[in-house]
Amino acid sequence: MTTLIEAPPTDADGLLPTKKKRSGGGLGQYILIRFFLIFPTILILVTMVFFLMRITGDPITAALGGRLPPEQLQERITAAGYDRPIFVQYFEYLGQLITGNFGTTLSDNRKVSEMLTTYGSATLELSINAVLVALLVGIPLGMVAAHRRDKAPDAVLRIFAILCYATPVFFAGMLLKLTFSVWLGWLPVAGRAKTSSELALTALQAPTGIYWVDAVRSGNMAALGDVMAHAVLPAVALGLLTAGIFLRLVRTNVIGTLGKDYVEAGRSRGVSEFRLVTKHAYKPALIPIITVMGLQIAVLLGGAVLTETTFEWKGLGFQLATYLTARDFVAVQGIVVLLAVIVALTNFIVDIVAALIDPRVRY
């Protein structure tokens, strides 16, 4: 699948000579170096997004142009400082970012950083649910495909994996909605919870914003059921997107390990074929999954934007789509930069976890 082929080359291609020299270096050193590598990535993305968005002109004209008389427009541009040299604005923007100030939206005058805390948890909840679905579907099916390799189940599962990839997440969402909400009426159509449970949950002291955590904490079983019912379809829609990739990955790796000597040794001692696949062969296959999960975060966040729009799941992606329609490019820029930070941080965490599990990763 494409998403796998694009996987970036390892750092061994000469990009990071400092890292390469440290063969056998300690874990602490690795974490430290890896941590400082976050910043150039974020800086490049922020710089690119900033200058690209400014090529088209200032955000105020984009949002309000044509709706305000030219004098008023000019007044607002001057007030916001958009008529100053672009580099002055750029460094000011960088300075603001360091202090956590992502700017204020034009359309509804809210702090972008505030948006993160309000809607970030919703996106986080959706992502966690989706990853759970992807793992629950992908790993067992991958093991089945590897076990019944080149037989009918394998063929079916491979087609299934390609279909998972070929179906746009919003179309999958639409089909799920049509089937389970409109025709069967089993699950709610959209949103994160009923208004009543939403109110009950926000009344909670120090809510996490992740609804099922809040529902469990409050002990409100009706709200928990409601939240769960709302979470199923979006999680499945987004989860299936990644499930196909996990399935293929597990399949390839389990096939690889099934041919290893230690598996053969187990087989000759009479370990059952089922136990060989589930106990012996699949564990080494999990290490690549963890690294691929890091790469999937980008796919997942891109998919979350579309899933949230499909299901009116009020998270960062939904807000992004709303601001895009409103042509509010300050907000768009803020959210994009924020997602860049999230992607860089998750990749960092994933790399550390991979290093903890597999010492060979540390250079």
Add this chain to the structure above:
Amino acid sequence: MSIEPSIAAENRRAPWYRRLPVVSHFNKSVGLQRGMLVAGLVLTAVFLLTAIFAPLIAPYGFSQISAADGSFPAQEAPGGKHLMGTTVGGYDVFSRVVWGAQTAVLVIVVAVLMSIFIGVALGLVSGYIGGWLDRILVVIADAVYAFPSLLVAIVMAIVISGGRSSLWGGILAAAISITVVFIPQYFRVIRAETIRLKAEPFVESAKVVGASNIRIMSRHIFKNATRTLPLIFTLNASEAILTLAGLGFLGFGIEPTSAAEWGFDLNKALADTTSGIWWTGVFPGLAIVLTVLGLTLVGESINDLNDPRLRGRRAASAGKGGPDSTTAAQAAIAAEVSSS
């Protein structure tokens, strides 16, 4: 690690038409593999033919809302005069699905050609010259690569057209947005190949006989480094369709009056689903799925039948340098290719 010598030798003896990318793969394939390749080829052919003959196939124009006998009814169920029903605005769904194929092909061709051209050029230069230029390009490519591709495309779409626009404006905007996403991929593959080839004796001998850098890059390295491109082309074409649909779904598509675009139609259909109107969304959605499925099947089959190197690399980078995973994957692929 190249194609097995026996296969390569066979290819050299075969007439030219048997050595064409897809034909040679077809001849190498058997069983399930061949079935998947054929299914993919059929789907892709249907997609391409629909795009080429859209004016003949589609009963109405993509923005037509009335015929000689009056305006089309809104939200009519499939059947009768409208094979796939009509939308809330009175568009004929079948016609828009057919015309959508044309838009998709245009965008893919423009996008993939542009990204191949730029990506290959940058990859060659970066890999061959090296030094600080290489470092900078790699860091930028990695940063763009790590970022959700849809968001990159959104930012580019804003930059190019400030949103939606006319047919060619929209197609160019979508194509350029997709190009920016894809350049890093071509860049990476070509750069890695170039670095590997740079050390080969034939490059050194070219240097010794006095060939210029440009000649070495354009003749000696280019031809050797681009063998994997047909494969990436097919895989990227399918991703281009998904990106285009994603952009359209978020309202960055092409205005319904200037062209038909599947993602845009799906966006409009979203509101219909709650009232049980399925035909406005299901048909354009199926068009996307079948097209991507066809292209992916072709790409996958070529991938499986090609030399194991690419899949080896894929597993290697996925496993972040775990030497085991590479060899395991390669062994698996080798076994798979030989057994099937």
